[in-house]
Amino acid sequence: MRGSTALSFALTLAGVVAFQADIRADSNRDGKVSIDDSSDLGESKQTWTEESGAMFLPNIGDTMGRCRDLNSGNEEALVKCNDASDDIQRAPQYLAPLKTVPIQDLGPGAVGKISVSDQAARSLVRVFRPKGDGWEIVTDETSFSAEELAKGLELGIDARGPRGHKIDGTRLWDGRATVEFTVIDGETNSTDSVAMRVAPLLTQTHQQRAVKVFASSTLKSDNQMLNQFQQIVKESGIEEPLHQVVGLTPFIQDLFETMYASIPGPDGAITSMPILLPAPANNYEWVTEAGGHVARQIRFTGVGMVTDVVPDDDNQETLDSMGNLETIPPYEFNGKKYPAGRIVVGANETAGRVPLSVPFLQAQEMQDPLLVDSTWLEIQHVDEFLQFLPAKTSPRGWRVMVADPLGALKILQDAKADGYGNDSYSSRPLTGKTPVVSLEKYLSPTLIKTNEECARRIQGTIDLLKRETGITDDDIMGVPVLYYKALDVQIPANGDFQVGAVYPNAINGLVLSDSAYVAPQQFGLINGTGTDIMQHAVEEVYKKAGFDVKFVDDWEMHEIKGDVHCATNVIREIPAPWWQPGQPEASPPEASPKASPSEGGQQMDPREREQKLCENIGKSLDECRPQVAECVFRARKEGITGQDEDETWKKIEECVKAVI
Structure with a gap:
């Protein structure tokens, strides 16, 4: 353990x-800080590794x-603002705990x-101390009294940004912080720290x-697509309706x-x-404006947003769009482990286009991005040809x-061999962009x-x-996807070869669960039985x-x-949790306390309690959920969540009314 001064050491040797x-801190990652035993001591207290060491969240x-x-x-001010952009604690449910061992006499x-x-x-x-019903920032000038030290300090810590956050506009923060605790009593002092x-x-x-x-409300030129999305989301069992983003x-x-971002929580939670993570955007006006829209319409209570990904003078291009990012699920191979999966992005390293x-x-040090060539595609995004699906039957x-x-x-x-050569290759109703071409003619040597x-x-x-x-x-x-060669290439490629999808690209779909997929309607050739052969x-x-598969008409x-x-x-x-691979799936932090069933009665689901x-x-629910979270936090702090469930929720409701 770090930190006795020479004087403290001398006093100890002298028999004083x-x-x-x-x-x-929670160095062993069991969701609590232990001061009554040595479980949070040892090497993990002083040296942080992927396997052990305490973590905290960007709030x-x-x-x-x-x-x-x-x-x-x-x-600009909107994007830079967040819950941690000043010294006020607005979301204490995301604080990681710190404790000091009581010092008597x-x-x-x-x-x-x-x-x-x-x-x-x-x-x-940011480090905070409890004060009244809230929290107060701890600065270098903050002092704790002998009385407080005798009781032991209970603190909370969070971060103003994630790993990779810029320091002085250029350097990237690695997310490491050593928290020091110093006690001074007259001429004697002692310091300890935790990584x-x-x-x-x-x-x-x-x-x-x-x-x-x-989905964007700009799809409303033909409400059919949005309506289909809404219906599919509803039928899939997703509790929240389709969120339409305006403008x-x-x-x-x-x-x-x-x-x-996730860390161990109390009681195994x-x-x-x-x-x-917004797309880097400086040159594309529609993307630059979108940063504000994302901050205004999607970031909210319990949903964060990274605000400084690239320097202001960097040029954004199609490869920087987030459709050009997919993730391989967790795996191990050749001695390398990716417990949270691995990122795949389209790039052209040879040409310096990354x-x-x-x-x-890369600064997250967990999902080492794998670069693949996507520049042969007209839009150059990996989601146009690559996808990773959950597989229940695969080891x-x-x-x-x-x-x-x-x-x-x-x-x-x-189909041509079956006698459909004179039929149109596409069943899409005629538009100016969909010429009538027979299948035989369309199957050209060039295609x-x-x-x-x-x-x-x-x-x-x-x-x-x-x-x-x-x-x-x-x-x-x-997955059958047919491509045509783009003639009027607008974006630099790896050579002069670029293509786009002839039919709506079936691999460019939405995975809702381990069994539900939304794909674009294909509009392929219709055979004699009335079947779209490509869609089938x-x-x-x-x-x-x-x-x-649910098919959506996304022709627009x-x-x-x-x-x-x-x-x-x-x-x-x-x-x-990525730090414990193989554990059961976990959910985001609930505002509701995990109360035991009332004696002689049936336990109500915490979400139902919250809704009621x-x-x-x-x-x-959106309006009052933050206050519920704060009051649940207070209830836990005061030790009342182990009481009768109905009584617990009555007290939480009283607290919420007072806060609002």
Whole structure:
């Protein structure tokens, strides 16, 4: 344990009982700080590793939309504002605990000090002490009395930003912070410290069930698509209705990637927060404006947002859109472990074209981004040809779906052989952009050559995934996607070859759960039985993968070079803790206490209790949830959550009424 001064040591040798400062955090990651035993001592207290060491959260949500309301006309100020942008604690449920071991028999003039040793970290870390019903910031000037030290301090810590947060505009913070506790009693002093680190921000995988789906209201030129989304979300069992974001591009997938940070919580729970990573944006006006829209309409209570991904003078391009990011589910291979999965992004390293967010993603030190070539695609996003699905029947737990242009070609070639050569290759009703062309004419040597080249490019990615993850052909399934060669190339490519999808791109869909998938309607050739041959093939592939497919008419998106995945975004449930792979799935922190069933009665679900409480005071769940969370926190702090369930909730309701 660090820290006795020479004088303290000398006094001890002389037979004088000297005090010893002792500060502890949840270094063994069991969800509590232990001061009655040695479980939070040892190497994990002084040295942080992926396997052990205390963690804390970036508390960067916007409780009750405070930032939104304060900065209605200032986009820059809105984006920079969050719950931790000043010294007021607005979301104590996201604090990580710190405790000091009580020190008896100090002189009346003894004082204690709490500090963060590294100055760079000090500017990004907040430590709080309880005060009344709230919390007060602890600064270098804060002193704790001998009476407080005798009782032991109970503190909370959070961060103003995540790992990768910029220091002085250039350096990236690694999230490490050493918290020091110093006690001074006359001429004697003692210092102890504990090593902590901000939890990494991790991307979601498709093994996590969707709990909230977003789409842009600009799709309302034809309400059919939005209406279909709404119905599918409702039927899928997602509690929250489709969230329509106003005033944004329809390409909402490209605007942000939902990540999350999580740490051990009390009683085996997990304390976590979804955090939005906006696409780097400086040159694309529609994306730059979108940052404010995302901060205003999607970031809120319990949903954070990263605000400084790239330097102001960097140039943003299509590779920086978040549709160009997918995540391999957790795996181990060749001695490397990725307990939270691994990021895949499209890039062209040879030409120096790498997404600007990669350094930030690398700073999390958990999901080492794998770069694949996507520049042969017109839009150049990996979600146009690559997808990772949960697989219940696979020992790996997931499988790879790749676009299969040769499979799509064969479907059409077989239809021609069956006598459909004079039929239109597409069943989409006529528009100016959909000429009537017979299947025989459409199956030109150019089309065949184009799709053979696409297959070669895709095989390069498959080979890379095999080398990096250990997958075999048994883990891979092909989804029929037919490509055409783009003639008017607008974006730099890896060579002069770029393609787009002929039919709405079936692999560019929305994974809702381990069995529900939303794909774009195909509008392929209709055979003599009235079957869309391309859509039938897509449905069969996903059925074989264990998925029920709902098809959506997204033609208005397809005409502007996007499909279902491009038009949607999601927040997913928080998975099992990455620091304990294989644990049961966990949920985001609930505002509700985990009360025991009342004696002789039936226990009401905590969410139902919360809903009923809000109804009782005439507020919506979104309006009163932050106050419920605060009052539950107070109840736990006061030790009343172990009482009768009904009585507990009565006290929580009284507290909420008082707060509101």
